[in-house]
Amino acid sequence: MAIELKMPALSPTMEEGTLAKWLKKEGDAIVAGDIIAEIETDKATMEFEAVDEGTLGKILVSEGTEGVKVGTVIATMAGEGEDAAAAAPAPAAAEPPAAAPTSAEPEAPQPAKAEGATARPASTAKAARDPEVPTGTAMKTVTVREALRDAMAEEMRADERVFVMGEEVAQYQGAYKVTQGLLDEFGPKRVIDTPITEYGFAGVGTGAAMGGLKPIVEFMTFNFAMQAIDHIINSAAKTNYMSGGQMRCPIVFRGPNAAASRVGAQHSQNYGPWYASVPGLIVIAPYDAADCKGLLKAAIRSEDPVVFLENELVYGRSFDVPDTDDWVLPIGKARIVREGRDVTIVAYSIAVGMALQAAEELAGEGIEAEVIDLRTLRPLDREAILESLAKTNRLIIAEEGWPTCSIASEVMAICMEEGFDNLDAPVLRVTDEDVPLPYAANLEKAALIDAPRIVAAAKKVCYR
Amino acid sequence: MAKAARSKTTDSAPSARDQHDFALHSLQESHEKALRYDASTEQMLDFYEQMLLIRRFEERAGQLYGLGLIGGFCHLYIGQEAVAVGLQSALKEGLDSVITGYRDHGHMLAYGIDPKVIMAELTGRQAGISKGKGGSMHMFSTEHRFYGGHGIVGAQVALGGGLALAHQYREDGGLCLAYFGDGAANQGQVYETFNMASLWKLPIVFVIENNQYAMGTAVSRSSAETEFYRRGTAFRIPGMDVNGMDVLEVRQAAEIAFAHVRGGNGPVLMELGTYRYRGHSMSDPAKYRTREEVQDMREHRDPIEGLKKTLLERGKSEDELKDIDKRIRATVSEAADFAESSPEPDPRELYTDILVESY
Known part of the structure; x- marks a missing residue:
């Protein structure tokens, strides 16, 4: 045989x-x-x-x-x-088998379908263009991974104080290849391999920022950053306030966050809500490559400490990125990624892809969903949420993370406090199940948010 | 018996064999060849004045705490004055950086920072060095390259590693002096930092102020290796065992350590044997030690009395030294009056300095 x-x-x-x-x-x-x-x-x-x-x-x-x-x-x-x-x-x-054996992955749409770049036959709604992109800007297709690398490389070229440190960022070219090529261009002084010592190197990075440099600290995953969270919060976030504005800490902590695929509970957690609860931090969790690039550049330029949450499952996806020298986006601004009038779906990070997929499906059933990508989790763009709610009168939140004390909870609070009169239905949250993430493929799939769950929630608030 | 009380020749000193086992003692050997710094009388008067200022300032802070004018935690430096004064006098001002933990008043005063703005921070006033938003444990002066003032035990060690990295990165020839206590010496991040500092040859001097007690726990009850200067051995960091109760010995040790670090040889670990006369903080009754132990220290090892003796031997008169004391008492009184009478922060300060930029 x-x-x-x-x-x-x-x-x-x-x-x-x-x-x-x-x-x-x-x-x-x-x-x-x-x-x-x-x-x-x-x-x-x-x-x-x-x-x-x-x-x-x-x-x-x-x-x-x-x-x-x-x-x-x-x-x-x-x-x-x-x-x-x-x-x-x-x-x-x-012939290639129809289904890849990675069925446990969250039902992430393929980029070409999700991004609205291709035709949406069932939909009358248009994919919303980013108003930050000037009309007529040439675009090029890059992966999220490349966009992040380009952002770092451009900022390192522009500012001598910027350097990268973390595990495997230099010689290995990045555990997830995000720092690929940086060592060759900038040398070991500015691309520093650290020992496996998160608490220590997060502290060293924070101290270097206090001392006048602009470090980018890469965590191999944010799961490991829990060992370092003391420096992120107690040292980086609070010092400007405690010093009466004397001592700045311009640092970026970045790396993959939230569930990857089949890596079990200790490697699969969304820390967005944790960091977003801390005054003194900026928290960014972008989805597509253009946002990753524009916001990482903004994060590096910021004088404040930034937690920049990426998503491993999105690293390899390709998107259009403006082909300009200086693509920088404002921190704290959400974006309407798809316009609609019937229901608002608020999402961030990988859930934006699911929300777009859900919106496509809803359009087929005559429901026009507006999808908002929060992009920044702190400060949260309250106006963008409330404006969309005023337009659609129905709102759900899609979040790849636990439901309790989540960004979804926060958005619900904002809608209750400031948008109550505009609500025609209760705000619903669509999140992961409230359990540690299991390993078994079927259980993992059952635990994670997906587009069908977003569709069901949207229909529910539309009373359909 | 507390280690600071130990003279180099008593029984409690490490045996010759122990010394032999500790390989990284070349700096210690240099130090033992010339134990005390050859200071001019002028320099000695300067040290005396600085130490006295710290002592009187801290005594006053203790009183203001008792009156309810200072709140929260307040950790006094009384007894440890020679450490900050001896080390910091050897720094290059405006170039080298300093970072410490929460027992930070003395280090700021040793920099010559105005006692008024320090005391006003302790009383939580707008004129405080952190606008009243930091308090006793969180004071900074970027102007003097003093980076705090950190309330999380041991955090300043890793942060100090970063300050040293910045010196190395900028190639400015500066070094970082990172103070921590015998308690913080058992934190894991201290050793993470030792490893990176030695691996990358960072210009940093790690200073363990061993005041014998981590809050209420004597070093022998918390530490498997109580000879803290050896704790860098596994990372190839040379250690120095220094008498922290004699400002001239401290200064001499600093000369050796700083020269080593400035020579691009990587970090040095200094253990300064010292003693705090007061409790860990104002709320600590210090029942874990005898009155006799404290009294013995005050009588026989006090850094200010010790230097006073040397100054008298050099021909200074009691009256001259009394005049210094008078002047300092006046300075401290002025600082205390200022701290009591200056206004609390404007309520709007609640919302300032959270972020640098607007988004």
Whole structure:
């Protein structure tokens, strides 16, 4: 029986990759441990190692092919005593499987569909253009990962005081490849690999900011920043106030936040509400690449301490980013990412993608949803929320995080306190379940927010 | 018996074998060759005046606390004066940076910062150095490169590492002096910082002010290794064991340590054996030690009395020294009057200085 070699999943979030190079030819004898091919994920180039012995039969995906879905049969191998030539599979097997085995991922829409860049046949609503982008600006398509890197590189070129420190940011090129290339351009003085010592290096970064530099401290994930939260809050956030405005702390703490994929409870938490509750901090949680770039640049330029929450699942998604030298966005301003008149969906970070997907579905049922991306969690853009509520009279919040004491709770409070007269229905929150995030694929899926849940809540407040 | 009371030759000193086991003692050896700083009489008078100012200021702060004019936590520096004065006198003013914990009044006074604005901060007035919004534990003077004044035990050590990183990054030749206590010396982030500071050769002097008690817990009850100057061993940081009750010994040790750090050799860890006469804070009755222990220290090891003796030996008269005391009492009284009579912060201050920019 021929052995099928399939495109392997090489990281928790990998959905597809590039078959960079075949290192064996058809007919080559293979022993376990041989490197058969090189596969490029969005983070790294990985070696694909044989686990069985035999002869390489037919190569089904030629080298250089991009976007090969995980699970696709890329070659066949004949076992001992089998005819390698006969090991070609039935033609159907060459087709990529319909479903990637990463079904536990949150139902994140593919960017092309979600962004409103393509036609929305069922919808009369238009995707809202960012008013910050001047008309006629040329756009280029980049991933969120690249946008973040570009933001750092541009600001480092502009200001000698800016430097990056964190675990694996330099030689390894970033645990999630966000700092890729920075060491080559700026050298080890400005791109500093730290030991695994979050409390310590968060303190060192904060002290360096007090001493007049502008550090960008990368946490490999914000889950690890809990070890360092004392410096973020007690040292960075409060010092300007405690010193009567004498001592500034211009620092950016950044890294992936919230649930990734199948990494369990300790690696899957949204800290947005935690940091957003602290006076003295700026908290930014953008969704698309343009916002990531424009807001990270603004964060680096700010004289205040900023917590910048990224999302690992979004790093590899591509979006249009204005192709200008100086794309900087204002902190504290939400954006209407889709206009609508029937119901407002407030979201931030990865939930914006889900909200857009939900809005698309709702449009098919005749409900025009307005989607607001908060972008900044502190200071919160209350006016944007209330203005939209005044227009639609119904509001729900979509948040990939726990419901209790959440950003959703805060938005609900704002609607009650300042928008009560405009409400035609109770405000609802659509969030993750109130449980530690489980590992099992089905349980994880059940615990996380998704577009269907947003659709159901929107219909409920529309009494449909 | 408290370590500060120990002379280098008594039984409680580390044995020769212990010393041999501690490899990173080259700076200590240099220090022991010339224990006391060869100060001019003028310099000594200066040290005397500074130490006396701290003592009288703190005594007054204790009184104002008793009167309810100072609230919250208030940690006095009485007994430890020689440490801040001896070390800070060796700094390059306007270049080097200093950071400490919550027992910070003495360090600010040693910088020559106006006692009025410090006392007014203690009483929570608009004229305080932090506009009354920081209080006793949270005072800063960026003008003097004094970076606080931090209320979280041990936080200043990592922050100090960052200040040192900034010196190294700017290549300005400055160093950071980071003070912490024997209590903070058991915080994990201290060792995280030791590791990075040594790895990156940061220009930082770690100063453990060992006043023998972490709040009410004697060092021997909290610390497996009570010879704190050895705590950098695992990180290849040389240690110095310094008598913190003699300002001239402190100053001499500072000369050696600072030269080492300025030479690009990475951090130094100094343990300053000292003693606080008062409780941990104003609300601490200090029942964990005997009156005799405190009394013995006051009588035999007091840093101000010790320097006074040296000054008299140098031919200064009792009257001259009394005049200094008089002048200082007047300065402190003036500061206290100012702190009592100046207005509280404007209610609008509640909402200022939260963020630097508007969004």
